[in-house]
Amino acid sequence: MLRVWFVSLAHSHLGQYMQTSKWGFAIVETVHLLALAILGGAVLIVDLRLMGVILKKESMRQINRDLSRLLLGSLIVMIASGVAMVSEEALKCYYSPAFRWKMALLATAVLFYFTFHRRAVLRQSEDRRFTDGIVATISISLWLGVGIAGRAIGLL
Amino acid sequence: MPTLQHVCQVIYDSHIGTAIRESDYAFSIIESVHVLAITLLVGTIAVLDLRMLGLILRGISVTRISKTVFPFTWTGFAIMFVSGCLLFWAEAAKNYSNPAFRVKLVLLALVGLNPLIFHTTIYRRVHEWEVLQYSPWRARAAALASLLLWSGVIVAGRAIAYF
Numbered sequence: 001m002l003r004v005w006f007v008s009l010a011h012s013h014l015g016q017y018m019q020t021s022k023w024g025f026a027i028v029e030t031v032h033l034l035a036l037a038i039l040g041g042a043v044l045i046v047d048l049r050l051m052g053v054i055l056k057k058e059s060m061r062q063i064n065r066d067l068s069r070l071l072l073g074s075l076i077v078m079i080a081s082g083v084a085m086v087s088e089e090a091l092k093c094y095y096s097p098a099f100r101w102k103m104a105l106l107a108t109a110v111l112f113y114f115t116f117h118r119r120a121v122l123r124q125s126e127d128r129r130f131t132d133g134i135v136a137t138i139s140i141s142l143w144l145g146v147g148i149a150g151r152a153i154g155l156l
Numbered sequence: 157m158p159t160l161q162h163v164c165q166v167i168y169d170s171h172i173g174t175a176i177r178e179s180d181y182a183f184s185i186i187e188s189v190h191v192l193a194i195t196l197l198v199g200t201i202a203v204l205d206l207r208m209l210g211l212i213l214r215g216i217s218v219t220r221i222s223k224t225v226f227p228f229t230w231t232g233f234a235i236m237f238v239s240g241c242l243l244f245w246a247e248a249a250k251n252y253s254n255p256a257f258r259v260k261l262v263l264l265a266l267v268g269l270n271p272l273i274f275h276t277t278i279y280r281r282v283h284e285w286e287v288l289q290y291s292p293w294r295a296r297a298a299a300l301a302s303l304l305l306w307s308g309v310i311v312a313g314r315a316i317a318y319f
Contacts, residue, residue, distance in 0.1 A: 026314070026315070026318060029314065030310070030311050030314050030315075033191075033194070033310055033314055034307055034310055034311075036194065036195060037194050037195055037198040037199045037202065037306075037310065038199060038202055039195070039199075040192075040194070040195020040196070040199040041195060041198070041199025041200050041201075041202050041203050042199070042203075043195075044195065044196070044199060044200065044228065045200070045203055045224075045225075054224045055216070055220070055221075055224055058215075058216050058220070059215075062213070062215050062216070063213065063216075066212035066213050067203075067212065067213075069212075070206075070212065144192070147192050147195075148188065148192070151184075151187075151188040151191060151192070155184045155188075
């Protein structure tokens with residue numbers, strides 16, 4: 001069933017454009033890279049604060065309010081540019097183990113972000129817990145995993 | 157052959173340069189580290205730049221953010237510099253004639269000049285404006301220049317593979 005989506009993506013207008021365009025892929029990949037820089041910065045600052053390593057005197061909520069916007073904004077850009085890149089070589093991605101790993105890690109990272117991570121961040125102001133450091137470490141590890149798997153796509 | 161090109165050729169042909177270039181894993185791993193460390197270097201400095209532009213974390217003073225961010229930014233820079241030198245070691249001769257690489261070096265020089273000017277001028281009086289939601293125009297100009305120049309470095313870096 002999933003394979004059908006990739007085939008459809010390859011045949012879509014976006015797919016046709018990406019496959020025939022000379023600079024399309026390069027431009028989209030560069031956008032992906034720029035958004036990655038912002039996403040990484042946001043994740044790092046929020047999780048280091050959650051761990052209690054930086055900005056200890058500042059409110060977790062205040063930091064999260066702004067940086068979560070940055071994180072989600074850059075994430076949306078990365079997903080959009082990511083879809084565009086997949087449309088250029090859809091079936092190759094579908095069969096790529098690195099790509100599958102990346103998607104699994106991405107789904108996990110996003111799910112984790114909206115559940116355990118969110119809970120820990122919003123609760124931090126009243127109730128700092130030992131587990132917050134663990135939540136932050138898992139968060140950083142998952143996002144880092146997405147990045148490494150992404151690199152592996154092009155190499156394997 | 158011009159001297160600089162000759163030097164690049166010697167570096168390229170060296171034992172270590174060749175080993176990195178021809179290895180199955182070395183180049184890929186070094187390049188991956190280089191790409192992912194962008195988040196550490198540019199990601200953290202972007203937070204400071206966005207603060208000075210008054211877009212995020214307005215409730216926290218500029219100096220607090222810069223003190224927080226700088227250790228990570230400098231660590232990121234160290235990683236980028238070492239990995240970048242190793243990548244250059246492997247590709248020196250090719251990089252010499254690569255227009256994207258040359259542009260990247262020029263932009264790197266400018267992105268280093270920007271904070272130099274910033275820190276010796278407007279930042280000297282930071283205690284006068286550190287709590288302001290929007291920093292003075294000179295600081296905002298430096299912040300915008302920083303974001304644009306770093307974006308340029310990243311774009312140029314990616315473009316190296318296309319020339």
